[in-house]
Amino acid sequence: MEVSLVGLSVGTWIASSLGVAARLGIADALAEGPATGAELAKAVGAHPDAIPPLLRTLAMVGVFGQDEEGRYVNSALSEQLRTDHPQSLRYLCALTGGLYFQASGGLFDAVRTGRPALPSVFGVPLYEQLERDPETAAIFDRAMEDLARPVAAALAEHYPFEGVRTVVDVGGGNGALLKGILAAHPHLHGICADRPEVCGRAEGELRRSGDQDLIDRLTFQPIDVFRECPPGADLYVLKNVLHDWSSGSAVRILSSVRDAMRAGAEQSARPVLLVIDPLVEHDAGAAIRPLIKLVIGEDRTRERSEADLRKEAAEAGLEVLSVTPLPPELTVAACALAD
Template sequence: MSISGPDNDTTKRIQLRAALIERIGGYMTAHALGVVADLGIADLIKDGVRSSDELAAETGAHEPSLRRVLRLLASVGVTTEPEPTRFGLTEVGALLRSDSPDSLRAFTRVFCSPMWFTAWQGLGQAVTTGELAFSQAKGSDFYTSLTADTEFSALFHEAMGEESRIAAARVAAAYDFSHAIKVVDLGGGDGTLLAAILTAHPHLSGTVFDSPSGVADAPAVLGKAGVADRCEVQPGDFFQDIPGDGDLYLIKSVFQDWNDEDALALLRSCRTRIPESATLLIVGTVLPEIPSADQSIAYFTDVNMMVMAGGRERTESEFRTMLSETGFTVQSVRFGAAGPLSMIQATPSAA
C-alpha cells in the first residue's frame, strides 16, 4: 500500500502558513542578530570557520545556547554550518564584522537593542491612540533619551555613520556639484557624507552642522579623509539657526525623523537663513504614491519612525506641498538617484 503525498491545494496552504510564520518570527531573528552583534561573533569568525566551543570560550557565552542561535541564523542565511558545530559567515553575515567597509554591526546593535524593542512593544497603543510609543515606554522623547545616555548615543551615531557610508559615495557621484562652492550638510552627523563629497570634488569646501553629540566624531572622520582643511565642524540646532554662507544646502535622511510640524519648522529655518541664490538638496526616501513591494525597507523605516520619534517617510506630492508652503520651488525629483535614496532639488521661491 503506497502513501500518497499532499495534494497541490494542501501544499500551497502549508507554504502560505509557513510564509506567515516566518514573518511572525522576524523578531526572533532580530534578537538573535542583536546578541551575535553584541558578542562580536562575526569578528571572531572572520574569513574562516570556527567551532561553537571556541566562540563560546572567547565570548564567555554558554556554548549550547550560542550554538542554537548560530544555527537559527544559518537557517536564514546569516551564518553557515558546513559541518556540525562549526560556523562561518555568508556574504550577508560578513556585514556584521566591524572591520568590513560595509559594516552594519553598530546599526544591528542599535536596532536590535532593548531600547528599540521596548518602544516597539507599544506599537499597538500607537496605532490605537496615535501616541508616540517611545515616549509612552520611556517617559521622554527619543532625542532627550539619546542625549542622556552617552554610551548609547555614541553607538547610535556610529550606526548612522555606517548607514551613510555607501550612500555617501553614491551621492557624491550622482549630483552635479560643479556649480557649487560651499556645501553645508545640515544634520551631517560625523561628516561621513560630506567627507565623501569633498574627496570626490576638490574644488568644494563645506560645513558639517549637527547637534554637539552628532558632530562629536566629525573632526576625526574629516581628518582621516584628508579634507579637514576644507571643512568646518559647527554644532548647533537647525530649528533655531543654520550657517548662512553656503550655496548648496544638503539634508540627507533627516526629514524622516520629524513629524510634519517639525519638518515644516526645519524648512522655514532654512528659508530664513539660506541665500536667495542657494540650492536645497534633499536626499532620502521618497515613497511611491502607491505602496511597492520592492521598497519594503522604506515602509519598515516609516513605521519605525512613527514608533521611535514620531517621524515619517513621505511621497513626492507630500514633499512638494511642504516645500511650497515654506517658500521653496521644486526644480527636480530624481527617484533612486543614489541607490535606494532619491534626490529633490529645490530653490527659494521668488518673493
C-alpha cells in the first residue's frame, strides 16, 4: 500500500484487523496449508463473509496472502502470528490491536490535557482494567511473554550465572523470562513476583504443564511491587516495568527491590539488580514511545535517559554499575546497593 494520507488514515483498521486475526488464531489455522474463507471461518469460529475482507486488508501490508486458487495462506509476516513460532508475536498483536487500540480512542483528549488516554476511556488505569477483564488480562500475560522470550535467550547466553543461585523477576508476569533462563541453567531457582491474580493464573498454567523440573525450580509470589519484594536472592530483574511509571513511582519500585536486597545481603555476597528497560540513548522506538506512554502509561510518565535512571537509582539507594544496550530497543543497567 502506498504511503498517502488516505493510506495512513486507515492504518487504524489495519491495526485492528491484525489484532482480530491474532486473537482468532487464523495463522494457526493456516499452519497445515491453504484454506478457503469458509474453511477458516469454521476453524476459528467466525462468519464466512467476514474472513475475506479481513485477510485481504491485511494482505495489502504483507500479512497473509492467497494462492492461485484464491485460498488463503500464511506469509512470512503472518507466520509470526502462529502460537508455536519461536519468535511469535501473536498475543502482542492481539493486545496492541485490541485493548491498546481501544485506548487510543481517547488520544484526542490526552493530547489536549496531557493526561493518559486509557483511564479516560475505561475509567480506571491499565492494571485495574485488566483485573476487570480476565480474558484481556490473559492476552496481556501472553503478550508480555512474547516480549520476554528474546530477552530471556540473550540473558541466558550472555549473563554470568555461575555464582547465582536464586533469581527474582519483579513484575515477571507468567514467568516467561525465568523459564528461559532456568531452562539454560539447571542449577538456578527462580521466583516470579507479580500481582496476586497474575501469579494465580501463571501458577495454574505451570501446574497444568506437567513440567516437574520447572515446577520444582520456579515459584510464584504475589506482591505489591511498591511495598515488598522477596528477599534473599542473588539476582533481581526488573524487565519492561519502570517505563510504565512516573519517576516518583519508579523510585518507589526500586526502593522496594533495594529493601529486599538489603534484607538478603547476608545470604548473597552482593545481590545485583538488572533493570532492563528502554533508554532514549539506545531505543529504536524512541520516536513513538512517548505517544505510547500518553495512551497507556501512568500520569506524568515520560521516556527515560541513562541520566534519569541513574538519578532514580541513587534516590532509591542503589548504584548503577554498568549500562549495556540490548538490541534493538532495550538497555540492561546492572545495579547494586550503594555504599
